[in-house]
Amino acid sequence: MHRTLDNLLTTIDVDPQAFSVCRIETGWRMNFPAFDKATIHFVLRGTGHFQVGASPPFPFLPQSVLIIPASERHWVGDGGGQAKVRDAADCCALIGDGLVEFTAGSGADDTLMLCGALTAPYQGGLSFFDLLRVPTAGETVSNAIPASVFEAMADEIVRAGFGTQAMCQALMKQGLVALLRDRETRQKEPGGAMFHPRLAKAVAAVVADPAATHTVGSLASLSGMSRASFSEHFSKAFGQSPIEFVQKTRLRIAARLLRTTDLPIKVIANTAGYAGPRPFARAFQATYERGPAGYRALQKTITSKVEPAKTSKVEDAKDQPAVSDRPDL
Numbered sequence: 078m079h080r081t082l083d084n085l086l087t088t089i090d091v092d093p094q095a096f097s098v099c100r101i102e103t104g105w106r107m108n109f110p111a112f113d114k115a116t117i118h119f120v121l122r123g124t125g126h127f128q129v130g131a132s133p134p135f136p137f138l139p140q141s142v143l144i145i146p147a148s149e150r151h152w153v154g155d156g157g158g159q160a161k162v163r164d165a166a167d168c169c170a171l172i173g174d175g176l177v178e179f180t181a182g183s184g185a186d187d188t189l190m191l192c193g194a195l196t197a198p199y200q201g202g203l204s205f206f207d208l209l210r211v212p213t214a215g216e217t218v219s220n221a222i223p224a225s226v227f228e229a230m231a232d233e234i235v236r237a238g239f240g241t242q243a244m245c246q247a248l249m250k251q252g253l254v255a256l257l258r259d260r261e262t263r264q265k266e267p268g269g270a271m272f273h274p275r276l277a278k279a280v281a282a283v284v285a286d287p288a289a290t291h292t293v294g295s296l297a298s299l300s301g302m303s304r305a306s307f308s309e310h311f312s313k314a315f316g317q318s319p320i321e322f323v324q325k326t327r328l329r330i331a332a333r334l335l336r337t338t339d340l341p342i343k344v345i346a347n348t349a350g351y352a353g354p355r356p357f358a359r360a361f362q363a364t365y366e367r368g369p370a371g372y373r374a375l376q377k378t379i380t381s382k383v384e385p386a387k388t389s390k391v392e393d394a395k396d397q398p399a400v401s402d403r404p405d406l
Contacts, residue, residue: 095114095193095194096175096176096177096191096192096193096241096242096245096246097169097176097177097178097179097191097192097193098172098176098177098178098179098189098190098191098192098234098237099118099153099165099178099179099180099181099188099189099190099192100178100179100180100181100182100184100185100186100188100189101123101125101153101154101155101180101181101182101186101187101188101189101190102180102181102182102183102184102185102186102187103155103182103185103187103188104155104157104159104160104161104182105154105155105160105161105162105163105181105182106125106152106153106154106155106156106160106161106162106163106181107152107153107154107162107163107164107165107179107181108150108152108162108163108164108165109145109150109151109152109153109165110150110164110165111147111148111149111150111336112145112147112148112194113147113148114147114194114195115144115145115146115147115194115195116144116145116192116193116194116195117142117143117144117145117192117193117194117195117249117253118142118143118145118153118190118191118192119142119190119191119192119227119230119249119252120137120138120139120140120141120142120143120188120189120190121139121140121189121190121191121227121230121231121234122139122186122187122188122189122231123139123186123187123188123189124136124137124138124139124188125137125153125154125155125156125188126153126154126155126156127143127151127152127153127154127156128151128152128156129145129146129149129150129151130149130150130151131365131366131375134156136156137153139227140222140224140227142222142252142256144195148333148336148337153188153190154181154188161181161182162181163180163181163182165179166179168180168181172237173237173238173241174237174238174239174240174241174242175241175242176234176237176241176242176245189231189234191230191231191233191234191245191248191249193245193246193249195253221255221256221258221259222251222252222255222256223255226248226251226252226255229244229248230245230248230249233245233248275300275301275302276300276307276310276311276314278299278300278301279296279297279299279300279307279311279319280322282296282299283296283322283323283326284326287323287326287327287330287349287350288327288347288348288349288350289350291319291320291323292320293307293308293318293319293320296311296319307319323350324360325364327349327350327351327360328349328360328361328364328365330348330349331345331346331348331349331357331361331369332361332365332372334348334349335369335372335373335376336373336376342354342357342358342369342370342373345357345369346358346369354369357369
């Protein structure tokens with residue numbers, strides 16, 4: 078399932094039906110609902126902040142790449158308390174060859190982003206972006222992607238038309254491959270953490286069945302390694318111990334079930350591998366700073382505020398109709 082980096086480069090892709098341009102005026106921020114795929118924002122121009130879920134806001138700079146995990150709400154733009162807020166679906170238009178434009182404010186592009194949805198393989202709520210810890214929300218690209226890629230994206234937006242989808246897909250994939258290539262290079266440097274291909278078997282086992290009784294010994298056995306060697310390689314690759322990874326995987330999947338289903342908390346606790354609601358609640362509280370019931374209630378409140386209005390489709394750019402039912406950016 079999770080393969081070595083060379084194989085991952087052949088599977089990474091961007092959904093050609095999910096491209097958009099976001100223009101955010103100074104003093105505004107744009108809310109995005111939770112999508113069922115990871116989303117990515119290439120920041121072509123502008124600075125600001127963005128927030129994923131309940132995490133603290135992070136700053137971004139021009140030529141940054143913001144990668145948002147699936148099923149996480151987020152906002153991008155002015156992080157100040159006086160910022161005006163607009164939901165992504167409230168002001169949009171079709172500008173050429175399937176490219177949708179979202180605006181927050183008067184249409185000024187003080188912050189300009191080209192956005193898309195990742196179609197990389199997913200399983201159990203985790204992606205290889207999480208596992209390889211590539212640059213995510215708030216981290217500057219640091220010259221990993223050539224400036225010419227961002228310039229080409231900006232040029233494509235200006236003259237959107239025939240072939241725009243194909244060009245955006247190619248440019249985004251080039252940028253993502255450059256990020257992964259840069260990360261591999263950094264991992265090979267002294268002190269870096271090279272991803273060991275045999276760790277994939279252990280990771281696959283945890284993600285496929287988080288409720289199983291995973292131990293360092295059982296995971297090391299799956300990887301064909303000694304306990305000491307497995308723990309050392311795993312910690313270097315993922316920045317956490319194997320058991321920490323198991324716990325975070327269980328809690329992340331539990332959080333998704335709390336957001337997206339009405340399953341009883343006891344059932345979610347068992348599904349995620351906890352002996353009962355009490356130990357589950359303690360672990361969840363320690364990570365999310367609120368218990369499972371409180372977390373579910375908060376997510377329902379957020380959903381009622383940011384859920385986009387439902388209409389049939391985007392029609393003509395001049396009319397600027399609202400977009401509905403967009404599963405992805």
